[in-house]
Amino acid sequence: MRFHTRKWVKPEDLNPNETLFGGRLLAWIDEEAALYAIIQLENSRVVTKHMSEINFMASAKQGDIIELGLDVTRFGKSSLTLRCEARNKMTRETILTVDSITMVNLDESGKPKPHGKTEIEFVRDRLDNND
Known part of the structure; x- marks a missing residue:
């Protein structure tokens, strides 16, 4: 698993128990999944269709650094x-695992659009080395 993003737990991220609010973490994950899908599918029109069961296993407190891997x-x-x-x-x-997050590629009218991708691509592989 590649860990792409780190988030710093700040006072505004805490719940009444003074630990990381689960909803904040899920928002970070949804954003990270969207950014990842946008880059992979080369389309800024991507939406979250489904998120499977979320398994909370531990918590975090103010000042901790959270890593998100996809x-x-x-x-x-x-x-x-x-x-x-x-x-x-x-x-x-x-802290948590999510087994399945489905992101859907959309066309200009908001309908699902085939993307033609079959494997992970890295930006460096998309660059034309003949320049």
Whole structure:
């Protein structure tokens, strides 16, 4: 799994128990999944269709650094399915896992659009080396 993003837990991210609010973490994950899918599918019109069961395993407190990791598990005709892990960089504990996040590629009218992708691409591989 590649960990692409780090988030710093700040006072505004806490719940009444003074630990990381789960909804804040899920918002970070949804944004990270969207950004990842946009880059992979080369289309800014991508939406979240489905998120499977979310398994909270640990928490985080103010000042902790959270890492978000994503892996592609499936390329559909117009979708990309990811799995996610959020971990606490300070304690090395897994905070949560999401087995399946389905992102859908859309056309200009908001309808699912085939993307033609079958494997993960890295930006460096898309660059034309003949310049």
